[in-house]
Amino acid sequence: MARALPLLPTLAALTAVIACNAPVQERTKQPAPGPASHPVTIRQPAALGGLLVKGTSANAQKMHVGCDTCHSLRTPATVPRDTKQLSSIHRGLKVQHGRLPCTSCHDSKSPQNLRLASGERISSAEVMRLCGQCHGSQKRDYDHGAHGGMQGYWDLSRGPRTRNNCVHCHAPHTPAYVGGRPVLPLKDRFLSPNTGGNR
């Protein structure tokens, strides 16, 4: 034991070297976000203010006929109250939206436009005002970024944001969300063997 004593200082020095970490470097932070200088844009779906028709165009695209194509030239005497009375291009339209008659949303005097409960006539581009009359809680959540898909910047001082319209996900006549098959199936090392899994 006595012979090992001279080794102690060496051991202590070694421990000190190992234990002595370099100091943690403080990183300079980026400057705080400035005032919002970029816009939030609500995307307008192509089908808004028109109808998708059967068949495809010459370049295999879905065909879309704007309301104005016909209704700038002619206006029906009345907008029908339910789908059975629909004629020509509108025949066979499927509506599953509560028990609303057509005129709840469509202006009876100018069918290419929409009509608020107050009687105010609005263009189809303003459809979200119409939806929000009944779906207030969804509108409220949307207004606070808690409903509907979005892309872009959380920090509007650095870049813009685009947001989905109600009708991107909810077809106005059959608004229930349809869902679909999930993507990216799990390949789990334990659940599904032979995939060389990573989780």
Add this chain to the structure above:
Amino acid sequence: MKRRVALKVVGATLGAAAFARALAPLAQLRDDANMDEFLQKNYRELTEEQVGDVIARLQADARKKYGRDDITIKDPHAIEGVEFGYALNLSMCIGCRRCAEACHKENNHDRKTNNSYIRVLEMKQGSMDMGQGNADYDHPVPQKGKYYMPVQCQQCDNAPCVKVCPVQATWKEPDGVVVVDYNWCIGCRYCMAACPYHARRFNWKKPEIPADEINPNQGLLSNRVRPQGVVEKCTFCLHRTRNGQLPACLEACPTGARVFGNLLDPKSDIRWVLENKRVFVLKEELGTRPRFFYFFDV
């Protein structure tokens, strides 16, 4: 020959063979292993200048390996006055897993294994037991009687994974994001055992991604292609979010179930959700204090 000499020769031969065998790994060093990498210090001990050197080296390696000159590795710092928070509306999530897919692509995950930092659990309505959740569903969604709970890193303020790391290769950044220094991690996976949310992933091998599918916008502490044998995790896409952008999983969500923003900004969307929705955190009883919140519409 005398017995003694013969034994000496045999002994010397065995000794030499054992020595050669012990040194053999040196001859099999990987091409990408070099002295700079070996001597590299923990990220938090590196000066700005040294970080620059590390990035230059990693970027040159990545560009060479994938033959793509557009790969850029950056190290965006936290933003003053910003702490990130995330909330998820379980009433709205339909379990489509597009968030997991977006994460898979954004974060340069191994293609063959469909790896992702997000695991979507199919849960029975009325149950909050994560253990009963099914992550392996493959049928049309949403199913009746089920709800869907995507789980990713909760960026805990009291993070068990950070505490258990024996080499301090993982820590919490000033904006709340828990990150990993992929060059410092020794792959012991204590952090994976400690995480109550199963949010960390281990690179059993180096992720394999076709060169044309690589996301070239990379962060040193986030989505750069990880080496083999290290742990990785969700970083709230810090290479995007510290640039002001939304995380990739949020952009991919078709429903808007995900809300992201600055917790310190009283006018932010995330603050509105926290103040107006009945939010909860997963496994609150563990005291991990997550920055990831869940809520149902009532």
